[in-house]
Amino acid sequence: MASAAGKTVLYSYWRSSCSWRVRIALNLKEIPYEIKPVSLIKAGGEQHSNEYREVNPMEQVPALFIDGVTLIESNSIMHYLEETRTHSRPLLPGDIVKRAKVREICEVITSGIQPLQNLVVLIHVGEEKKNEWAKHWINRGFRAVEKLLGSCAGKYCVGDEITLADCCLIPQVFNARRFHVDLRPFPIILRIDRELETHPAFLAAHPSNQPDCPPEAHK
């Protein structure tokens, strides 16, 4: 759908897993968008500026300007894309139980894992403890995700079609590696990650392919 209300703009940070989820969904839905980088680290974080607080009062990325409105929170943004772009590839299954399973995995990751290892939390936990802290919560959450996937995964998280659950899982696997989580106890998670690492929509959304990725962080 061409937006009469101007270009679609994603406020994003290259290695923010929440921005990354939305980039994948936009790519899968083939929605053209511009990236407006928000540095979470420059000068204490551009997300805390007065200007950006007007965009997102939570002072976080992502935010998406689309169809003349600004939306925040990756889950609600992804659902908006799904509900408005009905002619492009569906990211929720038709089957009601499978839909519930997709939402379950999304929520475990977006409420039960990522917020515990988010930048504001790690700053609060402190430099000395932050890596151990992030590792602990990702490990705990991944044990649940692996168990859930045991009964609903096919080629991807839920069955054989890519869904919003995959948009959430892949960025979280990147964070797990960043905090040196041993992924060997999670063979289903690892298999899905391998399956999707070369998918064009996932590849284009990868942190190392973002305009604000620092040169030293390129793969």
Ligand SMILES: O=C(O)/C=C\C(=O)CC(=O)CC(=O)O
């Ligand atoms: O160290 C930095 O570069 C700053 C921030 C991030 O990576 C993003 C996060 O806060 C965690 C996340 O997206 O899960």
